[in-house]
Amino acid sequence: MAFPALSYPSPPPLLLLAAAVTTCAAVAIDCFCRRKPWVARAADMPDSISGRVYDLCHAPQSVSALLAEDPALPPADALKRLYSHHAVGVLESAPPKHRRTATPEELDRAASCGSFGDTRPSELFLRVWHDALCALEHDPLAGVVSPPLMGSSGVVPLSIISALPDICRHMSNLIARAEHEVILATNYWKESDASRLITDSLKELSKRAGARGTRAVVKIIYDRGSAKQVLDNHLDVSEAERTAKGVGIPSDKEIPNVDIEVINYHRPVLGTFHAKFMVVDRKIAIVCSNNIQDNDNLEMMTHLEGPIVDSLYDMALLTWHDELKPPLPLVGSPQSKETGTFDSSFLDLATKSQTARTDSVIHTKEGPQPVPEHVAGDPHYDDDLASELTFLQMS
Structure with a gap:
């Protein structure tokens, strides 16, 4: 069976023209803003950590530290106070194959620019970290964080x-x-x-x-x-x-x-x-x-x-x-x-064998009172991380 072809009214030419002009203008404005022609250009990202970047990473102040002293201070003002005297540039980066590989001494310098506790990151991490630090030469906030806090450690x-x-x-x-x-x-x-x-x-x-x-x-x-x-x-x-x-x-x-x-x-x-x-x-x-x-x-x-x-x-x-x-x-x-928020109950659960964890979940699941599901509109909150994990493994 043949079906009749559907036809739709064509939009007015002026509407099409307006849409085309608006689209072109939006793309042009976006390209202009992304290129930032008013900002100084750099031939390429540095291949070593300068004294300036080293000092940024070891500075005693950060945006959050300034707000600790004056909670009413807008973060934007704290940022200007700390970093406005650093000129910001746009990098015209060369292909990675043309970049020089960091030496072991330069990786040591990179490691000293982070707060990694008692551990030393792997060589692969330090190479990535080294290059990330080099980007601060032309923008102290390229890491979207105050430089002294850019390298840190924690637990997952x-x-x-x-x-x-x-x-x-x-x-x-x-x-x-x-x-x-x-x-x-x-x-x-x-x-x-x-x-x-x-x-x-x-x-x-x-x-x-x-x-x-x-x-x-x-x-x-x-x-x-x-x-x-x-x-x-x-x-x-x-x-x-x-x-x-x-x-x-x-x-x-x-x-x-x-x-x-x-x-x-x-x-x-x-x-x-x-x-x-x-x-x-x-x-x-x-x-x-x-x-x-x-x-x-x-x-x-x-x-x-x-x-x-x-x-x-x-x-x-x-x-x-x-x-x-x-x-x-x-x-x-x-x-x-x-002290971390996870307590002994979480540590006990995390260190149990798979069989022991399964037995714990089954015991909870078959208890006298069924564990209600936590859903939108009918919430049932867990007391701690261990309780959350048990429920997740049950579901």
């Missing part, structure tokens, strides 16, 4: 490679267990089961803070492009905007014991904010691949603790850029040298 008690809900469940547990502050950064936030796991935990955080007679501070940063960002890349998000359909972040009345601030960060035309991380109580950091939205992707999350958290904290402040209102409670109190 948990990684998740799974569907997005498993990652958001862990994030929501950490938020609910927070005592002072949470910084959450994501590229795309869309009202969904994933976002409801997070917003449910914000309500639980408020409830627990009220029971303790305290308040918690929450900072959320996402990217929802707006024409206003041509003039200001960092836009304050009002309560009406953040509670609107499609976003669904709780109102102040829903979280009375939480001081929440949300900003929308985007660099027009194509400067998408693509980072996805979270810092909780300056003790725990989450780095993940997922946005806060529902999808069918296989995603990955890494849970970090130790000194590396201070580096991610500094990065979060740089990303926030503007004055924090209110300031973060722990901005003057680094927590990285404190």
Whole structure:
């Protein structure tokens, strides 16, 4: 059977012309901004760590250290105070095959520019680290962190490679267990089961803070492009905007014991904010691949603790850029040298054999009281990391 051909009305020529002109203008502006013709050019990235870069890495101050002294100081002003006298250049890099290989002595110098504790990183890592440091010659913030905090160490008690809900469940547990502050950064936030796991935990955080007679501070940063960002890349998000359909972040009345601030960060035309991380109580950091939205992707999350958290904290402040209102409670109190959040129950679970872990899971699963599933709209939070792992292995 033959079907009649479908025909659609052609768009007006002026509309096509306007669309073409707009597209060309957007591409031209983006190329212009990316090329930065007003910035000095360098022939190539240096192949050794200069005295200038060495001094940057050993400087006593960082953006987070300045905010510890003055919590009302906008991170952008702290950045200018520390690094505005360093000229920024754009590298015209030669192919890697033309670069000189770092010598063992240069790798030793690179190792001394990081804080790696009692361990020495592998040669492969040091070669990558050496080249990353060389990039600071023409931009002290090429690492998106204050140089003294660019190289650090820590522990990874948990990684998740799974569907997005498993990652958001862990994030929501950490938020609910927070005592002072949470910084959450994501590229795309869309009202969904994933976002409801997070917003449910914000309500639980408020409830627990009220029971303790305290308040918690929450900072959320996402990217929802707006024409206003041509003039200001960092836009304050009002309560009406953040509670609107499609976003669904709780109102102040829903979280009375939480001081929440949300900003929308985007660099027009194509400067998408693509980072996805979270810092909780300056003790725990989450780095993940997922946005806060529902999808069918296989995603990955890494849970970090130790000194590396201070580096991610500094990065979060740089990303926030503007004055924090209110300031973060722990901005003057680094927590990285404190005892890790995982306790003996987690260590016991982590060191058990596979058979013992399986027996533990089966015992919990067949207990007199079934373990309820933690889902959006019906949250059931775990007391600690060990409980989370047991539930994950049961599901």
